Amino acid sequence: METKIGLEIHVELSTETKMFCPCKNEYGGEPNTRICPVCMGEPGILPSPNFEAVKKAVKVGIALNSKINRFSIFTRKNYFYPDLPKGYQITQYGTSIAEGGSVNIKSGSVYLERINIEEETAKSIYTENGEVLLDFNRCGIPLLEIVTLPCIKSPEEAVEFLKELRRIIRYLGVSECDMEKGMFRVDSNVSVSKEGRAELKNLNSLKAVYEGLLYEIKRQKEVIEKGEKIRRETRLWDEFKKETRVMRVKEEELDYRYFPEPDLPPLELSTELIEKIKKEIPELPYQKKQRFVKLYFLDEKDAEILVSEKELADYFEEILKFYKNPEDVSSWVITELLAYTEPENTRKLGLSASEIAQLVKSVNENKITRNIGKEILKRSISEKIPISELIKKEEKSIIKGDDIIESAVKEVIEENPDVVEKYIKGKKGVLGFLIGQTMKKLKGRADPKQVGKLILKKLEKNS
Amino acid sequence: MKELNLPVHLLIEKYKKGDFLPSQLIESLIKKIKEKDKHINSFIKVFENQAIERAKILDKKIKNKEKTGSLFGVPVAIKDNILVKDAETTCASKILKGYIATYNATVVEKLLLEDAIIIGKTNMDEFGMGSSNEFSSSGPVHNPLKKGYVPGGSSGGSAAAIAAGFATCALGSDTGGSVRQPAAFCGVVGFKPTYGRVSRYGLVAFASSCDQIGPITINVMDSWTIFRIIAGFDEKDKTTFDVPAPEIPEEEIKFRIGFPEKLLEQGVEEEIKARLDEILREFVKSKNYELKNIEMRSFRYAIPVYHIITGAEASSNLARFDGIRYGLRLEGKYLEEVYKKTRGYGFGEEVLRRIIMGGFALRSGYYEEYYIKAQKARSMILEEFMDNFEKVDFIITPTSPFPAFKIGEKVEDPIKLYLSDIFTVSANLSGIPAISIPCGKTGEGLPIGMQIMAKPLDEGRLFKLSLQLEDFIKQRYGN
Helix, strand or coil: CCCEEEEEEEEECCCCECCCCCCECCCCCCCCCCCCCCCCCCCCCCCCCCHHHHHHHHHHHHHCCCEECCEECCEEEECCCCCCCCCEEEECCCCCCEECCEEEECCEEEEEEEEEEEECCCEEEECCCCCEEEECCCCCCEEEEEEECCCECCHHHHHHHHHHHHHHHHHHCCCCCCCCCCCEEEEEEEECCCCCCEEEEEECCHHHHHHHHHHHHHHHHHHHHCCCCCCCEEEEEECCCCEEEEEEEHHHCCCCCCEECCCCCCEECCHHHHHHHHHHCCCCHHHHHHHHHHHHCCCHHHHHHHHCCHHHHHHHHHHHHHCCCHHHHHHHHHHHHHHCCCHHHHHHHCCCHHHHHHHHHHHHCCCCCHHHHHHHHHHHHHHCCCHHHHHHHHHHHCCCCHHHHHHHHHHHHHHCHHHHHHHHCCCHHHHHHHHHHHHHHCCCCCCHHHHHHHHHHHHHHHC | CHHHHCCHHHHHHHHHHCCCCHHHHHHHHHHHHHHHHHHHCCEEEECHHHHHHHHHHHHHHHHCCCCCCCCCCCEEEEECCECCCCCECCCCCHHHCCCECCCCCHHHHHHHHCCCEEEEEECCCHHHCCCCCCCCCCCCCCCCCCCCECCCCCCHHHHHHHHCCCCCEEEEEECCCCCHHHHHHHCCEEEECCCCCECCCCECCCCCCCCEEEEEECCHHHHHHHHHHHECCECCECCCCCCCCCCCCCCCCCCEEEECCHHHHCCCCHHHHHHHHHHHHHHHHHHCCEEEECCCCCHHHHHHHHHHHHHHHHHHHHHHCCCCCCCCCCCCCCHHHHHHHHHHHHCCHHHHHHHHHHHHHHCCCCCHHHHHHHHHHHHHHHHHHHHHHHHCCEEEEECCCCCCCECCCCCCCHHHHHHCCCCCHHHHHHCCCEEEEEEEECCCCCEEEEEEEECCCCHHHHHHHHHHHHHHHHHHHCC
16 A cells, blocks of 8 residues: 655745735734725725735745746636635636646655645634634735645655745745744645545644644555545544544535636736746755755754754854854754754844854863853853853853862862772773862863863872 | 706816806706606615715815816716715625725726716616616616616616716616617617726626726717726726727728628617618718628627626626625524525525526536637637728627617516627627617617727727717707
């Protein structure tokens, strides 16, 4: 049995205004305050396409290696639902703004079928007493529909693909792709045999995608093992019960009565425009990763983490401008900085690149210990004191003279005769313990390397 | 006040001379409507207070010798499917009862900028679907020229209001003849511009690819005046053309006129055919124009093609009337019941018939067979028109194969009623401009209309010919 997964991703584009009217495109806010006759589907209104959204769609198409269609048409998709004010959604069907394309993942490529431009529906809010309220602020926001071929072979691949897709779109700066805010939504088709497949809806997080697909594959395999057939149906993932259940069967599928939107002329794009947009495409995550590995000799894993968000990658390179030591800077960024924040929010910590550079440099040059460096980072973040100031203080208090350290070493050796004994018998590993104890006495204000040297000197004397 | 029926330029002249003030005209007009429209029913709503208020503002413009617009103080009636801000817009449908327009249609904005006075909203066939103005939630309209007869439709209220002298000009909308046919039935001038000339923003859509707003007036010159004002590119309507405004050519042109004689052999009433024949032959002779017999084979597909395409578009355009956000709502136990009850009760029988037919033509599995096929036939019709326009400058037909008929006569037989549009729908399917001008009356006293069609965007020459024909007909048959 071969598992085939196809994904359909809806991405809300971040634009100044909505897709077909001049209302602001923003998330949330007081319900029904960013509406007009057009997005409310009042009688007599006509749509005016948002060129910014069209350009952003083209940008995504180019970045995903799709063929940009110089000529495409808008289509009406007809169905009744309260969140759809006109009784139809303006989308594309038959001809899309972009066709084909691919995204590389570790195990190969995920191929795309098409990319459509369409309009977002209103948001339904379900109240406790069973009412449904409608917020039309969301209605009419430009939406990209990205459809893959059913070429994904496992839930793991699906998640990896989605992460990479999301990363690319975020790099392009055309959408925040915040899944919690519904800006990046996933539906899926799953089949484990040639006959029958299910459409899976309500996959609201990458975790839901993974778990939902895993469950659905298992369910379908069990059905087949029982000798039964997979019905063609739409199923809903229930995140709480961790199961999928039937939403509607094939016979209940809606007939959308698609036909070309008569209110809009075909969408025509000039080759000049496409070329111009091509030049605006920034370095994409996978390209950046390759560069980091080649240029900075980083290992793949570290490079992967650093490029996960454009903001983080840029930050990393900015630090390098002040201190060109990619290995240590990457280590500090990944293990220390990311302990405090998510990759996309690194800058929100309020630490300037030059200060981080100074911190790493100071540690490397033994002006402060790594532990003190970590302490400084922590204090700088929590107390909003500049790193440079904290380093200066620490440098002053650091014990440089051998005599103070020597007396501490003497104390430690006297207090731990058994450990010393072990060392003499050849258990050299206990040296670390002795260094640690000495550092503790010195409240970390010494260079551990210097401490080690002095302990060794003392022990040699003793033996 | 006998000045009520003046054409635009004479009316404005009288204002300028100080013969009377806009408010005086409006007041007597409203008095007249109140008195006489109960027998005609051409208005759904008369803007009594608003119109007088606005007229009083215009009075001051005259007194202060301020700059005035080209429709200064001209009372205009607006079909009830064109939005006028803050006024109820019903489209003569129960489903829009209580819907107050939140904005002005682009055409209304343009009229107001020229100092026109909106006198009220006129009756119509529900959502523009009909040819007799019998399908209206506000009741049927009576032909002001003959009691008990229909005024035509769907802009029956607008045509009747002009024929009755309730307004100087009116706006209608024409999807398959809805401006031209009622104009013909009421003995006035009705014009459908090239598709894309006039913004549809604020016109409640029936069939987006065919709808076009057009003027109904007492003469050709007024039609031109209104057309020039409402035409032009509109940011809000992406199907409008960004082209220079048309001009009536001043030089003499030896026009070639096409007349599809064969087409008239079937189904056209003898009296109408004879009248057109007579006028054309004599007119052409007097002007030394060329009259050519042409063929229009694709015309016979026009009615079914028209109903498939407009039905399909209407089924989608009218989906927004769902009882959720505005207009009528009948409550139900669950969502689907709200839809079924609201739409089932809110739409009239003819509208339901077209929605069902149009939805059917779009169903998967039938789409190719109906909608796509109809679109192919539609391009054939346009092609045939364009071929003919290589040979002739205009094509002339009767506007309708028969004159106004009795109320109730055809209402039970939709097919018969659909056939009254046989000469008009092709202009909508091809997007070409077409005008209907009166050419006398039948023995029974019912007006006869002549339709003149021209190439897309060729309105300038179309009006030149129409003015000449109007002149010729008036001299011959009087008014």
